[in-house]
Amino acid sequence: MSAENQWKNTDLVDESTSETTLLEVEDLMTHIHTERGTVRAVDGVSFDINRGETVCIVGESGSGKSVTCESLTRIISQPPAEIKQGRVTFDGTQLLDISEKEIRSIRGNRIAHVFQNPQSALDPVYTIGKQVVEAITIHEELEEDDARQRAIDLLRKVGISRAHERIDEYPHEFSGGMQQRAAIAIALAADPELLIADEPTTAVDVTVQARLIELLRGLSNAGMSMLWITHDLRVVAAIADRVIVMYGGTIVEEGPIKEVFTKPAHPYTQALFESYHGLADDSGRPAREHIPGDGCRFRGQCRFAVDECAGGNQPAFASVPDSSAHQAACVYYHNDRDPTQILEEATDARPIAPEVSDD
């Protein structure tokens, strides 16, 4: 690890952070100011990621997934966005409090991002090889030939055929899928501890997607943590250790992949699974700005809603019966209510959820 990688601002180190926890997000709130008003895009989100763990965030467009991820390392444009409050602790360092220079030394180095649009990561003026080599040598001092060979190996690993020739091509000579693979190679070149990926495999075909997932799972097994945003529940089933479900800027359900996929506990998660498989009509879902700003954000669509779902804060998380690590933000999981009826819906939803392996 380079000296820059070992950087740590001791004034901002939280010694209480668990040794297994790499990232801890507490009560994150990001607003987006628009001509039509302010949208509470991320509204009090808390979660953590352990070392070597892969966490997937799922939810429909506008649920706050991307804004959450872009707020963590402050790459979100401010304005129009505004990170209003919260704590983001990465290996003991408070990312929302450090200077721009300090956060830049972490971004792209200890924390790497991959975006749905690979062009945002590629400079059209330089060859792919130059950009991958540069990312490698930020992290590690290498002779030019060794860095070039490392770049060729990395491009091969992400599925670029004839990488030894293509390394000297420019981004415009690559197809969209190849550009995405090159962007992933650049993100991985610095050997990051945390990879934040927003729909990273959308632009690639199924074969390449499987290859990338295999590569990233291998890196995760070797200790790299990942935070993935994806609409594709098959991808979630293939890579996630844990799933976070977002709706209306809040987290509504969280748990180990197998438990969430086999027993979706929150009515929104059940609706999401059904719509993924074309079994539900979600065309009537309200636009983000029309989702209630208090109580349960899903109550307008929830057929289980009762009076206590309105007003006050989002319902607190409570454990799903027989599963302490699986939690839902729904009043039915609180002490004085019986969630049996909702969980019976989960049983109905289970056959339509993707298969989850025991690996």
Ligand code: SF4
């Ligand atoms: S809190 Fe109420 S409205 Fe929200 S999901 Fe649970 S039952 Fe439905």
